[in-house]
Amino acid sequence: xxxxxxxxxxxxxxxxxxxxxxxxxxxxxxxxxxxxxxxxxxxxxxxxxxxxxxxxxxxxxxxxxxxxxxxxxxxxxxxxxxxxxxxxxxxxxxxxxxxxxxxxxxxxxxxxxxxxxxxxxxxxxxxxxxxxxxxxxxxxxxxxxxxxxxxxxxxxxxxxxxxxxxxxxxxxxxxxxxxxxxxxxxxxxxxxxxxxxxxxxxxxxxxxxxxxxxxxxxxxxxxxxxxxxxxxxxxxxxxxxxxxxxxxxxxxxxxxxxxxxxxxxxxxxxxxxxxxxxxxxxxxxxxxxxxxxxxxxxxxxxxxxxxxxxxxxxxxxxxxxxxxxxxxxxxxxxxxxxxxxxxxxxxxxxxxxxxxxxxxxxxxxxxxxxxxxxxxxxx
Ligand SMILES: Cc1ncc(COP(=O)(O)O)c(C=O)c1O
Numbered sequence: 001x002x003x004x005x006x007x008x009x010x011x012x013x014x015x016x017x018x019x020x021x022x023x024x025x026x027x028x029x030x031x032x033x034x035x036x037x038x039x040x041x042x043x044x045x046x047x048x049x050x051x052x053x054x055x056x057x058x059x060x061x062x063x064x065x066x067x068x069x070x071x072x073x074x075x076x077x078x079x080x081x082x083x084x085x086x087x088x089x090x091x092x093x094x095x096x097x098x099x100x101x102x103x104x105x106x107x108x109x110x111x112x113x114x115x116x117x118x119x120x121x122x123x124x125x126x127x128x129x130x131x132x133x134x135x136x137x138x139x140x141x142x143x144x145x146x147x148x149x150x151x152x153x154x155x156x157x158x159x160x161x162x163x164x165x166x167x168x169x170x171x172x173x174x175x176x177x178x179x180x181x182x183x184x185x186x187x188x189x190x191x192x193x194x195x196x197x198x199x200x201x202x203x204x205x206x207x208x209x210x211x212x213x214x215x216x217x218x219x220x221x222x223x224x225x226x227x228x229x230x231x232x233x234x235x236x237x238x239x240x241x242x243x244x245x246x247x248x249x250x251x252x253x254x255x256x257x258x259x260x261x262x263x264x265x266x267x268x269x270x271x272x273x274x275x276x277x278x279x280x281x282x283x284x285x286x287x288x289x290x291x292x293x294x295x296x297x298x299x300x301x302x303x304x305x306x307x308x309x310x311x312x313x314x315x316x317x318x319x320x321x322x323x324x325x326x327x328x329x330x331x332x333x334x335x336x337x338x339x340x341x342x343x344x345x346x347x348x349x350x351x352x353x354x355x356x357x358x359x360x361x362x363x364x365x366x367x368x369x370x371x372x373x374x375x376x377x378x379x
Contacts, residue, residue, distance in 0.1 A: 010333060017044030019352050020361050022339070034339040035363050038178065038210045038316070038352040042239030042280040049240055049276040056272035064263060071271040073125045078278045079248070084221045085232070088248040089255065090322040092266030096209035097125025100172065102260050103231045107170030107203035108141035111251055114151045117162055117171040117202070121180035121344070124207055125170060138258060142169070154185045155159035156192040170203035170231075171196075174223035178210035181343035182318025182350060187225035194227040204229045209245070210316070214236035214281050214355050217291030217314030224313060237355075242273035270290040286355040290314040293357055300366050306378035310349075317351040318343065321370075321377075325349045328372050336368035 013025040020043060022030040027068040032040065042049060056071070063069065072092065080086035093099055108114055118124065134140050152158045162168060171193060185193075197204040206229035213219035215237060218224055222232075230252065235245030246265075264270070281287065294314040301310045301319055309320040321328075324346045332338045341350035353361070370378065 001065040008317050012333075019043040019046075020097075021356050028326060028337060029073075029360075030333075030337045030339060031361055031364055032339050033351055033353045033357075033361075034341045035237075035352050035354055036060055036241070037341065038113070038115060038215060038236045039239075039241055040282075040354050041213050041240050042286065043354040043356050044241070046240070046276070046280055047371040048280055048283075049273065052272045052276035052279075053242070053269060055188060056268055059268075061269045062264075062267045065266060069266060069268060071268055071275065072266045073270045075275050075278075078275060080147070082278050082282055083248070084223070084317065085248050087251050088232075089251070089253075090246055090248055092244065092246045092270070093262050094243050094264050094270070095127075095208075095245045096233065097127040097210060097233050097264075097334075098262075099233035099247050100124045100129065100205070100207055103205045103207075103233050103247050104170060104172065104230060105260065106247070106249065106253060107205060109259065109369050110165055110203060111201060113167050114142040114148065115162075115165075115167045115169060115171040117159060117168055118149055118151050119173055119177075119185070120153050121177055121183055122151065122172070122174055122207075123177070123179035123344075124174075153230055154189050156189065156196065160194060160196055160200075163196055163202055166200075168200070168202045170205050172205040172207055174207045174209075174211060175213040175225070176216060176316055178316070178350070178352075179344055181320070181345035181348040182316060184311065184313070189223060190225040190227045192349070194229070203231060205231045205233065205363070207233050209233055209235045210352075213277065214287050215314055215316045215352070216292055216312075216354060217294055219287060221313060221316070238277060240275045240277050242270055244270040244274050281355070284356055290355040293353075296359065296365075297351070297362050300362075304366070304370060304378060312351075314355055315351070315355060315357065319349040319351070320345070321345060321347050321349075321373075328369070331372045332368055337372070338365055338368055342367075 014022045015025045020032050076090040206222045206262045208220050212234045230250045232248040307319045311318040343350045
């Protein structure tokens with residue numbers, strides 16, 4: 001059987017990885033400055049992570065949510081403590097899209113409304129059709145009734161105008177847009193949005209799938225703005241490569257049997273992976289390290305890269321040029337053996353290295369970029 005061919009591939013076959021380094025099947029070494037779309041948070045094959053997963057699978061790898069799974073509680077407790085949300089509850093699933101679907105469903109159940117506000121350039125996943133196609137009144141929320149979405153600019157007046165119509169269940173926002181090209185709403189915008197959601201009874205959902213788990217130098221990117229969303233969705237860096245996602249839910253939401261559900265979500269192995277990530281983040285002080293490395297990277301880029309703009313927080317960085325970056329990205333990979341990402345804006349390079357990236361590795365990336373960008377651009 002052939003694979004359904006939907007991904008353009010680089011002609012590289014990684015077979016081994018450690019930290020921010022990858023090796024292909026020909027023994028060629030690469031620097032990973034992208035982590036497979038922000039998934040690699042604590043570095044590839046971190047010894048503590050490998051040990052935690054190995055020990056878990058030797059005991060039990062999976063059983064469904066019909067029995068007690070103590071490691072789920074262990075994970076919820078640790079996540080509450082490390083993220084500073086000890087009073088929230090945790091629902092576990094398998095991916096970012098699934099986390100957002102559950103967040104929207106919950107918002108819809110909670111308010112009895114269906115309309116959603118999102119923002120221009122946003123990316124929240126590809127599977128919302130799955131909810132829309134379900135015809136079981138016990139499972140579906142009002143959200144299913146066509147789940148109308150309005151995409152707005154970062155304009156509080158526009159948001160209020162739509163909220164005043166009275167049919168909005170939730171507002172979903174990436175505190176830093178990833179796929180959109182590392183675009184940040186201002187802290188004041190997020191604060192105003194929180195206030196409007198409270199005023200009009202809409203659920204504020206922070207999509208931290210890409211920006212969460214330490215990527216921005218705080219545990220969650222919205223914490224830079226001092227806001228407290230009602231629901232926070234997580235995935236990607238949460239499992240460092242093991243598929244896991246979830247939503248953190250404010251105490252205002254009451255759980256009831258059957259409200260949400262999943263087969264694989266919160267399985268033993270996924271929880272072991274996520275716990276290992278949190279333990280490493282804590283033990284290795286990775287929030288502070290990510291903030292410091294991010295500052296260093298951005299300062300250097302602003303001074304020497306010739307970029308029009310350097311955006312982002314911590315180790316979620318976008319470099320915007322006034323020309324398409326495809327050639328730069330290709331050269332970084334083929335000539336300098338460095339993985340970086342692109343964005344829906346073709347003039348933006350997206351950097352998402354592991355949170356424990358070393359300064360020497362940052363320098364390696366910078367030197368490679370400077371060698372590619374023509375001197376007249378860098379002047
Ligand atoms: C902000 C954000 N939300 C949701 C998703 C979807 O996550 P997944 O691909 O795990 O479904 C992504 C993926 O890139 C994302 O960046």
